[in-house]
Amino acid sequence: MEVEDLGHHISRKFNEDLEHVRSSVLAMGGLVEEQLDRAIKALTDADSELGLQVAEDDIKVNRMEVSIDEECSRILATRAPTASDLRLVIATLKTITDLERIGDEAEKIGVLAARLASVERPSTNYRELRNLARHVKAMVHGSLNAFARLDTKGALEVVKADDAVDEEYESIYRQGITFMMEDPRTISRIMDSTWLARALERIGDHAKNICEYVIFMVHGKDVRYTGLKNIEAEVEQATRRQESRS
Amino acid sequence: MTLPNRWASQFAALAGWLGAALLLGWWFGGSGWWLAGAFAAYVGHVLRNVFLLDRVLDGHARVPLFATRGLWAEIFARIDRVRAKARNRKKKYHRLLREVRESTGALSDGGIILNADHEIVWFNPAATRLLGLNPATDIGNRLDNLLRHPDFVAYLAEPTPEPITVPAPREDVGWLTVQIIPYGKDQRLAIVRDITREVSLERTRRDFVANASHELRSPLTVISGYLDSLADDAEIPQSWHAPVGEMQRQAERMTRILRDLIELTRLESADEGAPPEFVDVIAMLKLIAREFQAAGHRPSVSLKIEADVALLGSESELHSIFYNIVNNAVRFTPPAGSVQIVWKTEGDAAVFEVIDTGIGIPEEQIPRITERFYRVDPGRSRASGGTGLGLAIVKHALQRHEGTLGIRSVEGEGSAFSCSFPASRVAYRGGATQVAL
Numbered sequence: 001m002e003v004e005d006l007g008h009h010i011s012r013k014f015n016e017d018l019e020h021v022r023s024s025v026l027a028m029g030g031l032v033e034e035q036l037d038r039a040i041k042a043l044t045d046a047d048s049e050l051g052l053q054v055a056e057d058d059i060k061v062n063r064m065e066v067s068i069d070e071e072c073s074r075i076l077a078t079r080a081p082t083a084s085d086l087r088l089v090i091a092t093l094k095t096i097t098d099l100e101r102i103g104d105e106a107e108k109i110g111v112l113a114a115r116l117a118s119v120e121r122p123s124t125n126y127r128e129l130r131n132l133a134r135h136v137k138a139m140v141h142g143s144l145n146a147f148a149r150l151d152t153k154g155a156l157e158v159v160k161a162d163d164a165v166d167e168e169y170e171s172i173y174r175q176g177i178t179f180m181m182e183d184p185r186t187i188s189r190i191m192d193s194t195w196l197a198r199a200l201e202r203i204g205d206h207a208k209n210i211c212e213y214v215i216f217m218v219h220g221k222d223v224r225y226t227g228l229k230n231i232e233a234e235v236e237q238a239t240r241r242q243e244s245r246s
Numbered sequence: 247m248t249l250p251n252r253w254a255s256q257f258a259a260l261a262g263w264l265g266a267a268l269l270l271g272w273w274f275g276g277s278g279w280w281l282a283g284a285f286a287a288y289v290g291h292v293l294r295n296v297f298l299l300d301r302v303l304d305g306h307a308r309v310p311l312f313a314t315r316g317l318w319a320e321i322f323a324r325i326d327r328v329r330a331k332a333r334n335r336k337k338k339y340h341r342l343l344r345e346v347r348e349s350t351g352a353l354s355d356g357g358i359i360l361n362a363d364h365e366i367v368w369f370n371p372a373a374t375r376l377l378g379l380n381p382a383t384d385i386g387n388r389l390d391n392l393l394r395h396p397d398f399v400a401y402l403a404e405p406t407p408e409p410i411t412v413p414a415p416r417e418d419v420g421w422l423t424v425q426i427i428p429y430g431k432d433q434r435l436a437i438v439r440d441i442t443r444e445v446s447l448e449r450t451r452r453d454f455v456a457n458a459s460h461e462l463r464s465p466l467t468v469i470s471g472y473l474d475s476l477a478d479d480a481e482i483p484q485s486w487h488a489p490v491g492e493m494q495r496q497a498e499r500m501t502r503i504l505r506d507l508i509e510l511t512r513l514e515s516a517d518e519g520a521p522p523e524f525v526d527v528i529a530m531l532k533l534i535a536r537e538f539q540a541a542g543h544r545p546s547v548s549l550k551i552e553a554d555v556a557l558l559g560s561e562s563e564l565h566s567i568f569y570n571i572v573n574n575a576v577r578f579t580p581p582a583g584s585v586q587i588v589w590k591t592e593g594d595a596a597v598f599e600v601i602d603t604g605i606g607i608p609e610e611q612i613p614r615i616t617e618r619f620y621r622v623d624p625g626r627s628r629a630s631g632g633t634g635l636g637l638a639i640v641k642h643a644l645q646r647h648e649g650t651l652g653i654r655s656v657e658g659e660g661s662a663f664s665c666s667f668p669a670s671r672v673a674y675r676g677g678a679t680q681v682a683l
Contacts, residue, residue: 023388023390023391030399034395134417138417148387149384149387
């Protein structure tokens with residue numbers, strides 16, 4: 001499916017509806033990205049006010065999810081879309097759920113960042129968390145770009161990046177355990193920062209999910225839980241088929 | 247209708263064929279057959295030329311000049327001429343297009359052309375670099391699908407002439423300003439500029455000023471303290487009284503400048519609007535007016551309350567707005583003059599106005615007087631004890647209240663400074679009693 005493929009309906013209104021849903025998802029994505037950005041800024045700048053503000057603003061993300069959800073239901077009920085249109089609507093419904101969860105994790109990060117702002121900070125100013133956050137942010141950004149461009153290759157890149165993020169989380173977790181054993185006074189702080197890393201890792205998973213929906217939307221193949229190798233092969237095969245067709 | 251000459255040969259040829267057929271028919275008999283034969287031959291001749299024409303139009307083959315004669319030769323020659331012309335024109339446009347492409351490619355600012363639905367029609371290489379756009383996939387996609395920052399999405403829906411600043415979607419670029427310029431029929435041009443350097447310079451400058459002011463304040467406190475006790479010391483010789491007094495005054499001035507600098511940096515770095523707390527403006531203005539009325543050797547200060555409204559904003563910031571403007575008016579008005587403070591409404595807006603009969607400001611300097619340390623008459627304003635930061639503070643504090651500053655002045659006759667606050671910042675007295683309860 002190409003972007004232009006969406007332009008084939010006799011009803012212009014239907015087209016506009018689908019285009020609108022797509023843009024709304026991406027606008028929601030933009031909001032979620034900003035929330036995540038601010039939550040991480042709250043962590044790096046030790047800005048507890050900003051962290052709590054992020055937590056408060058999560059309501060905006062939730063409201064957007066509800067409104068897009070309603071719009072999708074309306075399209076399903078009144079237009080009975082088929083084929084690629086149906087896939088777009090289904091992928092949208094799933095994507096907004098994951099975006100909303102990312103929003104929730106950002107809220108969590110905001111609260112944790114606010115709490116960490118008031119206690120002593122390690123001399124590295126949570127370098128490993130900032131690194132992890134950078135990678136996760138790039139994943140979210142990449143997944144939304146893939147959604148906007150219907151770019152399955154870009155989606156594949158994000159899916160691949162998830163393994164590295166999982167490893168990073170693992171090492172932060174182990175490091176945290178070592179620190180806590182060395183000095184029990186740091187336990188509450190390390191617990192908080194580990195929870196924060198956990199939230200970031202979860203965001204990576206949600207970004208990966210969105211990418212899988214993009215592959216579903218474009219190629220009509222459900223690649224969830226099939227392993228990276230299989231996803232790679234599917235995308236390769238589908239792209240080749242598409243090229244030979246055009 | 248007159249036919250061009252070239253048709254003559256065509257008619258002559260046709261007439262010749264028919265003439266020959268008739269002649270042969272008269273000689274040999276069976277003129278019907280001869281005529282039919284002549285027509286067939288003529289049609290054959292025309293068909294051959296049409297076949298040639300078809301080939302010419304199809305491919306790019308040229309018909310040699312000797313292959314045809316008369317009208318057909320002319321037609322083929324004309325096709326050739328038209329073709330050559332078109333080819334030249336195409337070449338010219340190609341060159342022009344290439345030049346335009348090259349020049350827009352060399353631009354350091356990103357340019358994106360959008361249609362009425364915000365879909366990308368064209369963009370230059372700088373846009374690729376700044377926004378991470380992909381020329382292969384992004385034409386036809388909506389710009390707000392790719393640049394998704396909520397502020398930008400809102401801006402694109404309702405563009406203002408002022409550019410908007412957003413964090414760049416790419417990691418290696420920090421901050422961008424984007425400006426949407428409508429043109430033609432439903433077309434928009436988005437100009438994207440990388441301002442990472444400006445932002446970081448601005449931040450460095452602000453941090454420097456803030457740190458320097460803080461660091462200077464503590465030594466100054468020590469100096470002021472000793473100067474105060476020196477001034478009170480009865481043991482110091484008479485000749486030292488004047489210098490110590492002057493030192494005290496200068497130290498005090500320096501403290502004021504530092505305090506203003508710190509206040510100004512704070513206002514600059516706070517980017518969001520002031521919190522909407524209830525501020526009883528009338529009581530505040532009464533206090534300010536009383537303060538200036540009390541001192542002697544000053545112009546008379548009067549207060550006129552025309553509207554019973556209050557504001558929603560930051561109390562300390564509103565105080566520094568009002569205080570600084572009144573203080574300025576008093577300082578630049580001779581003792582015989584007058585200063586009038588007015589609090590009124592204009593439509594939905596609340597307006598604070600200070601009218602003086604002072605020395606006024608030359609018209610060409612009005613736009614510059616809110617710059618920090620800008621002085622219309624350096625000697626005079628320093629003598630009157632100003633820090634040079636008052637109006638800069640007013641400007642920034644007003645911005646945080648979405649207010650606007652208006653300045654009218656006639657040199658030698660006086661000035662009027664007015665601050666207008668939008669309806670969203672105005673609270674009515676009813677609100678005051680509620681809050682008071």
